[in-house]
Amino acid sequence: MTSNYLGGNAPSIVNPLPFGLLPPISSTQASFSLTDIAYDYAVAGIPFLAGESLRGTYFRRMYEREFAPIRKDQFDNQQVPGEQSILGWWERSQSNFSGGAGLQYLDTTTDSTLNSRFAYSEGVDVLGTPGQVTLLPATIATWSGLTGPTQLRGVVKGGTDGFLMLDTGAKTLQFLDIFGASTSYTMPGGLTGIANTFTDDGTNYYFADKTGIYQGAIATPGVAATKLWNVPSTSGNYVIAFIKGRLVGGLDNNFYELVGGAPPTLPTPKFTHQNASYTFTAISEVPAAIVVAGKGGTLSQIHKFTLDTTTGALPVMTSGIVTAQMPIGETIQTMYSYLGSFVGIGTNKGFRLATTDTNANLVYGPLVVQDPTSVGVKAIGGWDRFLFIGNQGNKLIPQQGWTNPTDASNVDMLMRVDLSTVTSSGSQPFANDLMTTGLDGAINSITNFGSSTALSGMLVFATAHKVWVTDTANKQASGFVYTGKVRFNTLEPKHFDFLFIRNQKITDGSMNVSALNSKGVPLTSIVSGVSGFLGDDQVVSFGSLGLQQEWVQLKFGLVRGTLSTNYSPSWNGYQIRALPGVQRQILMTLPLICHDHEKDKFGNVTGYDGFAFSRIQALEAAAATGSIILVQDLNYGTGVQAVIENYRFEQQANEQPKVSSGMALDSNARSGYIIIQARVVQ
Numbered sequence: 001m002t003s004n005y006l007g008g009n010a011p012s013i014v015n016p017l018p019f020g021l022l023p024p025i026s027s028t029q030a031s032f033s034l035t036d037i038a039y040d041y042a043v044a045g046i047p048f049l050a051g052e053s054l055r056g057t058y059f060r061r062m063y064e065r066e067f068a069p070i071r072k073d074q075f076d077n078q079q080v081p082g083e084q085s086i087l088g089w090w091e092r093s094q095s096n097f098s099g100g101a102g103l104q105y106l107d108t109t110t111d112s113t114l115n116s117r118f119a120y121s122e123g124v125d126v127l128g129t130p131g132q133v134t135l136l137p138a139t140i141a142t143w144s145g146l147t148g149p150t151q152l153r154g155v156v157k158g159g160t161d162g163f164l165m166l167d168t169g170a171k172t173l174q175f176l177d178i179f180g181a182s183t184s185y186t187m188p189g190g191l192t193g194i195a196n197t198f199t200d201d202g203t204n205y206y207f208a209d210k211t212g213i214y215q216g217a218i219a220t221p222g223v224a225a226t227k228l229w230n231v232p233s234t235s236g237n238y239v240i241a242f243i244k245g246r247l248v249g250g251l252d253n254n255f256y257e258l259v260g261g262a263p264p265t266l267p268t269p270k271f272t273h274q275n276a277s278y279t280f281t282a283i284s285e286v287p288a289a290i291v292v293a294g295k296g297g298t299l300s301q302i303h304k305f306t307l308d309t310t311t312g313a314l315p316v317m318t319s320g321i322v323t324a325q326m327p328i329g330e331t332i333q334t335m336y337s338y339l340g341s342f343v344g345i346g347t348n349k350g351f352r353l354a355t356t357d358t359n360a361n362l363v364y365g366p367l368v369v370q371d372p373t374s375v376g377v378k379a380i381g382g383w384d385r386f387l388f389i390g391n392q393g394n395k396l397i398p399q400q401g402w403t404n405p406t407d408a409s410n411v412d413m414l415m416r417v418d419l420s421t422v423t424s425s426g427s428q429p430f431a432n433d434l435m436t437t438g439l440d441g442a443i444n445s446i447t448n449f450g451s452s453t454a455l456s457g458m459l460v461f462a463t464a465h466k467v468w469v470t471d472t473a474n475k476q477a478s479g480f481v482y483t484g485k486v487r488f489n490t491l492e493p494k495h496f497d498f499l500f501i502r503n504q505k506i507t508d509g510s511m512n513v514s515a516l517n518s519k520g521v522p523l524t525s526i527v528s529g530v531s532g533f534l535g536d537d538q539v540v541s542f543g544s545l546g547l548q549q550e551w552v553q554l555k556f557g558l559v560r561g562t563l564s565t566n567y568s569p570s571w572n573g574y575q576i577r578a579l580p581g582v583q584r585q586i587l588m589t590l591p592l593i594c595h596d597h598e599k600d601k602f603g604n605v606t607g608y609d610g611f612a613f614s615r616i617q618a619l620e621a622a623a624a625t626g627s628i629i630l631v632q633d634l635n636y637g638t639g640v641q642a643v644i645e646n647y648r649f650e651q652q653a654n655e656q657p658k659v660s661s662g663m664a665l666d667s668n669a670r671s672g673y674i675i676i677q678a679r680v681v682q
Helices: 611-623
Strands: 041-043 046-050 064-067 090-094 120-122 137-143 150-157 160-167 172-177 182-184 204-208 212-217 226-230 238-243 246-251 254-257 279-286 289-296 299-308 321-325 332-338 342-347 350-356 362-364 380-383 386-391 413-418 430-435 445-448 459-462 467-475 478-482 494-503 506-517 524-532 552-559 571-580 586-594 597-599 605-607 629-633 638-651 672-680
Touching: 041 586, 046 611, 120 430, 137 172, 137 430, 150 172, 150 204, 150 459, 160 204, 204 238, 238 279, 246 279, 246 289, 289 332, 299 332, 321 362, 332 380, 342 362, 342 380, 342 386, 350 413, 380 445, 380 459, 386 430, 386 445, 386 459, 494 506, 494 524, 552 571, 586 611, 586 638, 605 611, 611 638, 611 672, 629 672
Parallel strands: 150 445, 279 332
Antiparallel strands: 041 046, 041 629, 046 586, 064 586, 090 571, 120 478, 137 467, 150 160, 160 172, 172 182, 204 212, 212 226, 238 246, 246 254, 279 289, 289 299, 299 321, 332 342, 342 350, 350 362, 380 386, 386 413, 413 430, 445 459, 459 467, 478 552, 494 571, 506 524, 506 552, 586 672, 597 605, 629 638, 638 672
C-alpha cells in the first residue's frame, strides 16, 4: 500500500526496510520507500535529493561524517590538581591513605576524606605516617598452651617492663619481662573459677572468682593473693577495676565502691539495677565520672557515677545515672577510656567510639566496623593517637554486605582506629594491624608492653590459647593494600592505559602490583618484583586488562627484605591514566535540496508549489523535540537512528516574485538548501 507524501513519492511503514530491523518506530521515526523518484535521503520519512555543491569553494556544501566529541573541560576544584581537567588524559591519583579502609569506589566528590581512603589492607601500616605505606612488625607467640580466657596487664616489676598474664581457665598467673623471662605467681587454693576480669593499681593486682575478690602484690610472686571481699553469689557475673584511685566492682546487678564496710563483707551497693537479671560487663572512666556498662536481656546501658568534689575532701561517688543506651540487641562487652576524651565501646555487633562532655554524658557514634557473626569486639587497647581492637578471624567489616578480597586472611588480628580525624560518615579511619598466624579464638585482652620509651608502640594481646607480642626485630613477610575501584564517576567503559607508581628507593625487598576489573577477570599481575626507584618517566601498562572497563581496582603488595628481615619497602602513591572507552558516536552532515520543483539524476521531475516549505515545516516539527528519528541513505539502502543536533535552511532563490507552475506570480515560494547535522545513536 502506498500513499502520496505532500504530493510526491509514497512513504510507507508497511513495506520491509532494506537495512534490517530497528527498534519500534515512533511518529518521528517514519520510514520512506523509493518508487518513481530517485531521492537520495529521507529524514523522519521526508524525502530529499542530495545537495552537495560548490566543492573547493568557501561556500561548499558537502556530505560529512565524523566522530562526536566525548570529552569536555571541567573546572578543577579537587584536592589533587589536574584531576578534573580531562581534555587529555583522565587521571586519578592517591598520595595519602590515612583516611582508612572501607571505600568501595574512588570517585570524585566534594568529600575531602575520600581521596585518602582505600578498600582493604593487611600487614601494612597505612595510618601511622600519612603519605607512606610500610610493612607492619611481625608478631611472636610468646606463650602458648593457655586454657583461657586470658587477661593481660602491662606493669613494671622490680624496675623491669613486662606484663602480667592471668589464665582464668587454668587459674595461673605469670609475669613475662622484655627479656623473655617468666615468673610464676603463687595462687590461692580453692579457687572455683575466675571471672573474666583482671586489674591492677601499679603495686597490687586484683581478680575475682566465684567466692571472692582477691588482692596480691606485683613485687612478691611467691606470696599468694588474699581475699579482700566475699561476693554476693556464685554466678561469676563479675567485673572489677581499679579506677580513679579506688577499687570498684559490678557484681551481678549491684555496683560497689570497694572501700569501708567490714571486709570481707561487702559494703552497701552504690547502685542496684531494678532488673534482677541485669549484669555489669565493663568499667571505664571519663574525667568527671566512672562509667559502667551492663546488659539485661536485649537491653544494654551505660551508667555514670559522678564524683562529688564540693566539699574539697576525697571525691565521693554518687548513684548511677543512665548516660547512654545501646540499640536493642547490641550489648556492651568491653570499654576502654583513652586520653580523657574518648571511650572505646566493644559490643557484640562491633566497635563504636564515644566522646564525653563536661557533665560526663557519653555520645557515641556509628559502628566504625561491625561483625555479622555477632562475636564482636571483646578487647580494646590504646597507644599514641590510636585505639586497637580485637578482630577475631578477620570478621570485622565496614558495613553490612561488604565482602573482603578473596585473598584476605582469616587469621586473628588487631584493627587500628585513628582518633585524630573523622570520615564523612561520622566514624573514624580504621585498618587491619598486627596479625597472628592462624585462628585461635577471641582476642580477650590487649595491653601495652611496659612503660619504657624504647618499647613505645609495642602491644601484647591474648587469643584463646596464646599470647602475642610485637616483634621488633622482624617485619611482616608481606602485606598489601587494595585501592577503591576507580571509575571516574561514570558507569561508561574506559580504557585504563597507564599506571605511575611513587615509592622511595627499594634497596631490599620488593613491590608487586596486580589489578581487578569489572569484567570479572581474576586478580592479574601487571608488574612484580619492583625494586630500586620508579620515577616520573617510568610507567606500567595495564595491557588488555584495562581495555573498556567500567572500573579498575589495584592491589599494591610489599615484600620485606631478604638481607634484613626488618626492612620494609616504602610506597607513597600512584596515578592512573585512562581514556573514555565508550562506543564513538557518528556525526553526519547532510546537505539537502529543498525546492518546490526538483529533478532527480534520471531526469524525473517532482514537486508542486509549496512543496519546499511543507517539507521544511515537517522536518522542523520532527526534529524540534529532540526525539530520535530515522535517517535513511536511499542510495545504499541503509538507515540509522539519530538525533538532529543542528539544522539550517538557506534560501537560495532571488527575492523577486517567482513564477508558479501555473505561470502566475507566487511571492510566497521558498526554495534553497537544508543542512542538518545528525548524531547517530545506534
